[in-house]
Amino acid sequence: MQTKIQFRTATENDLDSIVAMLADDVLGSKRERYEQPLPDSYINAFKAIKSDPNNELVVACNSIEVIGVLQITFTPYMTHQGGWRATIEGVRTSASVRGKGVGSELIKWAILRAEERGCHLVQLTTDKTRPDALKFYERLGFKATHEGLKLKL
Template sequence: MFREAEENDVGEIVKMLANDRLGKTRENYTHPLPKQYIKAFEAIQSDTNNELIVAVLEGHIIGVLQITFTPYITHQGGWRATIEGVRTDESVRGKGIGSKMITWAIERAKTRNCHLVQLTTDKTRTDALRFYEKLGFQATHEGLKLKL
């Protein structure tokens, strides 16, 4: 059900990312697909500390997430996993696919000896925040971003 994304999956991934209230404002799902998406995919594929994972059901991509593994000097040189870009296809929302994806990512982080899994969600995504809290995540830090 879960596998690493392949280049021919990128269009479906971008379509899912764009099919969202916030994604509509920041993604560019057009034909042909803008080349920057393929370049990003290639960079992810070439980095052993990045994985772009898709959930597949009956041959169709129904979910996506990216997991990045980062070594830190803090926490005695421990590794962290960061989960980003989580989306499920609207046809399967509310059916437990998102929970299975996050649980899979947590288990993947354990296999990489991570001591912590972290993620962010936009403050306006209150449903997403509740979803992550139900899975055991806690809002222990205040996150800040600077757009460049």
């Protein structure tokens, strides 16, 4: 990517771009609701994230637009001697920049942010139907060391 990418905390004005990116893939198109006006659930989630000092919604921008997003959550654990972990969720890049290094830069930024916050571990999950995403994260140094389970409520 030739344009320098800037990373910043998302604002409510970014929600339209964020939800559009979340909805713009095979899985996201089935579970997100990108419509105007945006459903209140997205605004409420944004406000909850913004008010929580252990949650950050971060956007990647080129000089004119939001081109990537992720959420990073910092959690204290009793394990690992009371250490902190960072969990990365909701990683998306704009279709116009996919394959151009924006996702890699976004994840590298999140890893540095986790180090700044004193985390000993960065974790994330990816859907099993996304083998390319798994390879992407493995190229960045992540290892599939655990089997993750979820219970949909």
